[in-house]
Amino acid sequence: MFARASEDGFIHDMVLYYGKTTLEAHDVPLKPEQEGLGATSQIVSVLASTMSFPTTTAIFADSFFTSLELVRYLQDHNCRYTGTARDNRIGKPQLGTIKEMEKKAVPRGTCYYVTSDDGILAVRWKDNKTVILLSTDMGEGPMSTVLKYCSESKKREPVGCPAVTRSYKANLGGIDKSHQVLPMKSNRRYLRLFAYVIDVSLTNAWVVYKRDCKALGVKCQPLKDFKL
Template structure:
């Protein structure tokens, strides 16, 4: 259903817009029954104040699998919106997001979008066990950073909503170097020029400040492009300075602008969440439901598919498989769907409508009254000497599920079989 988008789920079984890849798998009533009754917890059990108790078991089963995935060196923590406009106390409104209404999820992923951990926002975020309380945004980062292995010297990136000096210090004490944009009022002891003053000096102007908190050195750089942006880090600084191309409206041509190293690192390795959102949005499951937690369940299905595809691409690259022989996300998603649809099916049967088992059907027919014996399958299908002859008396056709009477009889099998423009039981009986 994520590949063939229709406005209503019932339309997949309709006469006008029937989709055989969906309608042939199960009936419409069976599908609606499954969607109506699917749940992930005992509704009679106490919720203990957990707003996510409806999907808590699903979250607890996914997190260990995500956390066990091999990690790259560059990791980032960002916000992700799950589109939802129904009634729910978990629904958030963020005007700067492409999807402004929905559930907010904090995601730890790499630069390609591979998810290693997540946390659904359900209100105030308490500090993780054994961690200091450094504010709601900082607690989220420390909670997700618990799964960082540290075997390849991971570097952690995040945006200004999470950044604070206390967070940089807490991560440094855990041995995790960090980098992120930050608001100027969150940098105690660091002052920068106003945007108006830096604009007079021209694009590419930057200033660097240093702050030492509890023995941890934090460097902050303000760079002016179209506007001023401040980036702080415990492992990077402004040097070395490189150059980037920017369009000059006055000169109407590209010009070279100085760019500090810390800015380039942020722009290069903070795109993991955007890549994840773009991959999920391509073939998102759009199924309407009155239950608020169904939207989260469908989103996790999309997230798992994208994660699986990214791991598949990683394995293909390690095995030196050419890019043209690798499946794209659509082909991979279709192959997963087909494999799930064929699970438990008898693959030895031929394609097409199910073939009739003549012997079993004939036994059912014998119980309804006396019936003449029929030859075995080997005799019926040997294609030797089976000629239709015309008898004077009509008799009931011996082909299963045929109630007609005919004068045609097989000369070898000695049974009556229909043979006319509407029914060709003679041929079907001998196939």
């Protein structure tokens, strides 16, 4: 199940995977320009097409979805994007290679970046491993520091961190928040799907309830106190 969620865990749209005909059942048919995209890029483009305000929204996704073609497609439709990426899906930007970045002589926190003529930022940042990001939403600066555990000194030490990485870590996770309160588990596929639809409805209602409580300035009743 592929889903699009807001940062507070509210799920707005879903696509159920079932092979080559995955996108045929979605309410929004593929446009000719989408048909030329890869499979994961098509999924993101379809989920993005149902957003109410795409020009004022930024999408965050992991390396399973991110590619240069997807970032360009969304950019052409005035939608901002940030995501981690695999090295073979970012084109050939003028950056240091992963092999060079992972040499011991290159300190942790090192950041190389380049921006294309059409405004796409590509970043390589050295953490425990080399992290690659593509973005049309954030720049590399201002650089800041984050505390990371160092295996050599056995303590947390400050490590340089680009702004785009901090933004990615802060905004990715809406799906995870939703799944934290999805209770039912089953080995039977049809039961899982049935339970998921019900649980998503309940979880979305809970998120809306919390939003309303925050807007009204009242205390939320704990989720465990609700009886069905």
